[in-house]
Amino acid sequence: MLSDNIKQELVAIVGERFYRDDQEALITHSYDGTPMQQALPDGVIYPNSTDEVAKIMRVLSQHEVPVITRGSGTNLCGGTVPTEGGVVMVMHRMNKLLEIDEENLTATFQPGLNTQKFIEQVEAVDLFYPPDPSSMAISTLGGNIAACSGGLRGLKYGTTKDYVIGLEAVLASGEVLRTGGKLMKDVAGYDLTKLLVGSEGTLAIVTEATVKLIPQPEYKKTMLAIFADLYDAARTVSKIIEHKIIPATLEFLDNATIRVVEDFKQIGLPVEAEAVLLIEQDGEQSVVDKEMQQIERICQEEHADHVQVAKNREEAEQLLTARRSAFTALARLRPTTILEDATVPRSKIADMVLKTNEIARKYDVQICTFGHAGDGNLHPTAMTDARDQDEVKRVEAAFEEIFAAAIELGGTITGEHGVGIVKAPYLEWKVGASGIEVMKGIKKAFDPNHILNPGIMFAKEAKKRVVIQK
Numbered sequence: 001m002l003s004d005n006i007k008q009e010l011v012a013i014v015g016e017r018f019y020r021d022d023q024e025a026l027i028t029h030s031y032d033g034t035p036m037q038q039a040l041p042d043g044v045i046y047p048n049s050t051d052e053v054a055k056i057m058r059v060l061s062q063h064e065v066p067v068i069t070r071g072s073g074t075n076l077c078g079g080t081v082p083t084e085g086g087v088v089m090v091m092h093r094m095n096k097l098l099e100i101d102e103e104n105l106t107a108t109f110q111p112g113l114n115t116q117k118f119i120e121q122v123e124a125v126d127l128f129y130p131p132d133p134s135s136m137a138i139s140t141l142g143g144n145i146a147a148c149s150g151g152l153r154g155l156k157y158g159t160t161k162d163y164v165i166g167l168e169a170v171l172a173s174g175e176v177l178r179t180g181g182k183l184m185k186d187v188a189g190y191d192l193t194k195l196l197v198g199s200e201g202t203l204a205i206v207t208e209a210t211v212k213l214i215p216q217p218e219y220k221k222t223m224l225a226i227f228a229d230l231y232d233a234a235r236t237v238s239k240i241i242e243h244k245i246i247p248a249t250l251e252f253l254d255n256a257t258i259r260v261v262e263d264f265k266q267i268g269l270p271v272e273a274e275a276v277l278l279i280e281q282d283g284e285q286s287v288v289d290k291e292m293q294q295i296e297r298i299c300q301e302e303h304a305d306h307v308q309v310a311k312n313r314e315e316a317e318q319l320l321t322a323r324r325s326a327f328t329a330l331a332r333l334r335p336t337t338i339l340e341d342a343t344v345p346r347s348k349i350a351d352m353v354l355k356t357n358e359i360a361r362k363y364d365v366q367i368c369t370f371g372h373a374g375d376g377n378l379h380p381t382a383m384t385d386a387r388d389q390d391e392v393k394r395v396e397a398a399f400e401e402i403f404a405a406a407i408e409l410g411g412t413i414t415g416e417h418g419v420g421i422v423k424a425p426y427l428e429w430k431v432g433a434s435g436i437e438v439m440k441g442i443k444k445a446f447d448p449n450h451i452l453n454p455g456i457m458f459a460k461e462a463k464k465r466v467v468i469q470k
């Protein structure tokens with residue numbers, strides 16, 4: 001519980017309406033997109049400006065009250081669960097698109113702006129902002145920046161970190177930090193912009209951002225390649241890249257995922273296929289046509305059963321939407337869905353999918369896999385029931401082995417969802433003890449009293465690395 005004094009100081013900054021500690025507000029901000037993670041905050045605050053965020057931080061810092069910054073709460077790693085209580089700071093009121101600068105090809109916005117709305121506004125002036133997390137209809141740009149989100153277009157265009165060039169952020173102390181700007185070149189000191197992108201709200205609160213935009217590609221073509229063998233699909237991914245073609249999208253769905261997505265969307269996906277690849281290329285029409293013909297030939301050489309090119313943009317959008325709804329479709333199967341994002345070098349995709357299936361069988365749990373094949377970012381997804389403690393324990397053990405297998409194959413524990421609470425115990429597997437120490441040093445420099453998103457990123461206890469039997 002916050003003392004009446006602290007509460008009054010906060011109310012004085014944002015007004016009665018925008019500080020809440022009624023049960024409804026506390027419960028609805030006690031969880032996010034992550035299953036089985038919940039903790040009540042002491043209060044919820046909705047600032048409307050950088051100045052308000054700075055004033056709030058001065059109060060919370062003085063009293064050493066934890067603060068958990070929240071966009072739309074769609075993260076899948078417990079990144080906004082207030083495990084140590086404190087105040088959840090919701091950024092939704094700070095949702096303005098401040099500028100699209102067509103001369104410098106940049107956009108500047110507040111962090112609470114919805115990702116999809118922003119992409120649409122940018123496309124309306126014939127420009128392009130590629131990072132497209134599947135949650136973009138709900139997520140905020142601030143959440144995307146703090147989580148360094150990626151999406152279907154990540155292979156060719158990169159992820160959020162490749163576009164953010166300037167930030168305004170409020171430090172734990174309440175001071176306002178400005179990094180970068182509209183500059184394409186800037187090597188003045190450490191790259192604090194890049195450091196804050198992906199820092200999961202542990203270093204500062206982003207209150208404004210400038211991103212670079214690129215011209216809209218003039219033309220797009222989308223195809224679906226259907227495979228009876230998983231290895232053929234995986235080899236096709238490597239072969240496409242080996243031929244020096246970088247598709248805008250190169251997505252993979254395994255058989256179990258194809259079945260549930262088809263059941264959900266009914267767009268004619270081949271439910272008997274072992275795997276499908278969803279491939280999109282964009283750019284100048286003659287180049288796209290030539291590369292898509294090459295890709296079609298590679299698919300056929302690698303024994304695709306069938307290659308289907310979308311007849312028009314509507315059909316292409318249907319395929320992309322079907323892929324984006326894979327998580328939602330899987331979530332219909334059982335009460336609890338746990339979606340992970342173990343990532344491997346793309347040459348190891350088939351090994352990783354087969355290893356995942358083997359681990360699922362070993363623990364007798366249901367796991368489907370889909371993901372961004374082009375960048376090796378897979379989403380093994382477990383359908384379970386949080387009420388069945390025995391099954392949940394088996395799911396957790398299976399994921400532990402899946403993370404270990406990803407590391408063994410030269411990969412990582414998370415490609416885009418972040419560490420949060422749920423992967424904090426595994427972070428050391430990826431970055432080593434010295435990596436953890438350096439990161440803790442950075443955290444201390446930004447947030448000496450450890451009030452920003454405490455409990456995430458750094459686990460109280462690291463997990464012992466599982467040894468995978470070869």
Ligand SMILES: Cc1cc2nc3c(=O)[nH]c(=O)nc-3n(C[C@H](O)[C@H](O)[C@H](O)COP(=O)(O)OP(=O)(O)OC[C@H]3O[C@@H](n4cnc5c(N)ncnc54)[C@H](O)[C@@H]3O)c2cc1C
Binds near residue numbers: 073150
């Ligand atoms: C159906 C579904 C599909 C998804 N698909 C993808 C995908 O394709 N790619 C992908 O990368 N992720 C995906 N995600 C995960 C998630 O949507 C992204 O991480 C997204 O960027 C989170 O945005 P948000 O606004 O909901 O942020 P939140 O969940 O509210 O917050 C995410 C993190 O950012 C911090 N944060 C939020 N705002 C700020 C701020 N202004 N300053 C500092 N820190 C802040 C929070 O404290 C937290 O640590 C998916 C999730 C779902 C549910």
